[in-house]
Amino acid sequence: MVTSGQWSTGLCDCTKDCSSCCLTWWCPCIAFGRTAEVVDKGTTSCCAHGSLYLLLAMFTGFECLYTCMYRTKLRQQYLLPKQPCNDCLVHCFCKPCALCQEYRELKYRGLNPSYGWKENMSKHSQGVVMPPVSHGEMKC
Template identity: 30%
Template sequence: MGERAESRYVKLTKDHGPLEDITPGELNQPIEVPQLAVHKCMECGQPLPESYTPPSDEAWMTGIFGCAEDRENCLTGLFCPCVLFGRNVESLHEETPWTGPCICHAIFIEGGIALATATAIFNGYIDPGTSFLIFEGLFFTWWMCGIYTGQVRQTLQKKYHLENSPCDPCCVHCCMHWCALCQEHREMKGRLFDNAFSEATIVNAPPIQEMKSSDNKENPETSSDNSHKHTGLELQPV
């Protein structure tokens, strides 16, 4: 008979101390299993691949030219577009304060418009070559700002699975920057309002319950009197 295989268990004696200190409850912590953390389809429940992205086919709540639907939003975007852009970024990224994007927008967009206006006014006093370089630099800056603000719009579209309306986000901001800012603000405002309304729970008070005695039930006083009445039976000796 061959030798017995060595046991995997170690026999502890009194001389052995604890190998490691275990905090109570440490072994009951949940374990993340990557194989179980899979995305599933909301309709059929089938697992989806990691590279799956939901289709961006939902329509916007308002059109690109619906600025008049929100008067306050329209006036803010017309006279202070930097403030409106900062609010949009803050609503989209809660960890980012609105002041940073607002200052950047004011420097590059409003500052560029002011420089272009001043260059056009003093066109006769500035060398034509210098004016051409200024306008070329402003055009390049406007294009870069359109790409940046377009990325913010694209992030909004990915968050709510919105379609490109009316075209690519960067092109929308390059051609219709103020209208795009107002549309994005209205979209986030409407989405937040819908989420708050859907998450609200309406609790109705329970109806008032009253205990009423039934008509067929005898009066307790009458029943007690009947129980104390003597029967008409007489006991006679045999």
């Protein structure tokens, strides 16, 4: 299992998880919404986060300012370092890779963002915990 203080995968390790990679490249608003719901521990829904992301992307192009806040929250929850640089710079210049890394991080830590916060907590309380995802190369 992954420990606090280190990222489970690197920023450019998108090929480590084919499903996360495809989701974040083709539907970033969904990937971000799912991640944000889990990071916020269910206080706001995936739909609300994803919709705000989409509106910001369509009308301002500055959705990276919104998404970088959740990278910071995720880092603080797991005591992760700022890598390779400041969270806002990572999201402004490499947003798809950042979203993919964050989605993978939650999965590697036993929280599947596609389940949402409530279902993840329900599975954990029942003793059903996702096994960690393999760190091997993707086989599509």
